[in-house]
Amino acid sequence: MKLSVRLLTIALVAVPAVPALAVTATTGTAATGTATAATAAPATVAHYTFDRGATATGRVAENSGRGTPLTIRTADRGTIRFFTTKTGRYIGFPARCARTATFCPRALLQGSDDPDLDPGVRSFRWGATLYLSKAHLAGSSNVVQKGVATTESQWKLQVGATHGRAQCVVVGRGNSTAYIVRSSITVADSKWHHVQCVRIGGAMAVYVDGVARGRVAVPATLSILNDKPLRIGGPNFNTNSDMYHGYLDNVYARLG
Numbered sequence: 331m332k333l334s335v336r337l338l339t340i341a342l343v344a345v346p347a348v349p350a351l352a353v354t355a356t357t358g359t360a361a362t363g364t365a366t367a368a369t370a371a372p373a374t375v376a377h378y379t380f381d382r383g384a385t386a387t388g389r390v391a392e393n394s395g396r397g398t399p400l401t402i403r404t405a406d407r408g409t410i411r412f413f414t415t416k417t418g419r420y421i422g423f424p425a426r427c428a429r430t431a432t433f434c435p436r437a438l439l440q441g442s443d444d445p446d447l448d449p450g451v452r453s454f455r456w457g458a459t460l461y462l463s464k465a466h467l468a469g470s471s472n473v474v475q476k477g478v479a480t481t482e483s484q485w486k487l488q489v490g491a492t493h494g495r496a497q498c499v500v501v502g503r504g505n506s507t508a509y510i511v512r513s514s515i516t517v518a519d520s521k522w523h524h525v526q527c528v529r530i531g532g533a534m535a536v537y538v539d540g541v542a543r544g545r546v547a548v549p550a551t552l553s554i555l556n557d558k559p560l561r562i563g564g565p566n567f568n569t570n571s572d573m574y575h576g577y578l579d580n581v582y583a584r585l586g
Contacts (some may be wrong), residue, residue, distance in 0.1 A: 372455055372584035375446035378439075378558065379580055381418040384410070390439060394582075396446060400439040400560075405567040408435035413577070420459075420579035423563050426468040436567055438574075441560030447476050447583055448555040449485070449529075455584040456487060457537075458527035462518040462576035467491050470572040473525075474562045474581050475585070477501070479508050482556035487527055488572065495517025496543070498527030498536045502552035511536045513543035524580075 376397035384390050388402035402410050411422040427434035441447075458473050470488045477484030479501045486499040496515040501508050513536045517523045526537040532550040536543055562581055564573040 336569075342379060351572060372453070372547075372586040374582060375585045376441070376444070376583040377580070378562070378582070379418060380412060380421050380578075383412045383419060392441075396442055397583075398442045400441050400562065403438050403567075404442050405436045406434055408437035410437045410439065410563075418579075420461075420577055422577045423574050426466060426573075426575045436564065436571070436573055438561055438563040438567075440562075443557050443559050446585060447560055449585055450553045450555055451551060453528075453530040453586055454554070455483065455526060455528045456485060456582065457488060457523045457524065457582040459522060459579040460489070460517065460576060461520070461522045461578075462489060462494065463520040464494060464518050466575040467494055467518055468573070468575060470497070471574045471575055471576070472561075472563070472565050473578065474560070474574045474583075475499075476560045476564065477554065477556040477558045480506065482558070483554045484508075484556065484558075485527075485529070485554050486492055487525060489517060489574075496523075496525045497538055498534055500529055500534060500548060500552060500554060502549065505552075508546045509534060509546060511544045511546040513538050515543055522579075 362413045366440060374394040376392060377394040378390065378400060379393050380390065382391045384402060390400040392399050408424040412419050413422060424435040424437055456474060460473060469491050473487040475484060475486035483503045484501040488497045488499065490497050490512065496513040496517045499508055511534050517525060517538060524539050528535045529548065533545060533549055534548050535545045564571050
């Protein structure tokens, strides 16, 4: 099991050719400040630590007891790799492909259309612990999402291609406007970071390692509700998909 800490616990391990740093963060307790309000304690509705690895059929366990397992999906012989540390496991996605590549390994994790992940107008928090370098960036890197911006509604965490900033995105039902808050600092710096998105009422904020790094107003009536599955590491396997190419741990969502 991973350690439970207030913000971040850093574990040094010797893993050749991959990040030697694994981070564990509490899921959702760091969101304080201007974007929060007096609300009931959030309930974790999905949490993936990856500590159990994957089954022979490519299933990855859910750890809160409330969410659903993930299924590993691949294209062009892509794989999800599991790396073991002293405190648990984290995962790695296929490397970015060259622009001229005709064969491009890809992989993502897919959950179900879980109604607990459709917050409507309720307070909602989602995030992950991630490791990226600039070399991992190829277009926007989609970390975790439910929904598609052009269909119904969406919530998403991604990393921008130009500056490597964490971005929280929401799109409401009946309106194609995407509301985006970008962190003021990069997270593509070859270090582990805990990134959290918080939507409460008419505001959305992004936190990096427990510190507020950006805030944007959103309509308090913006409702997120769709019939799409949860996806981690990419939206789909289309030619121009915004795949994630780094390392990932502790993906979660909290309702309330």
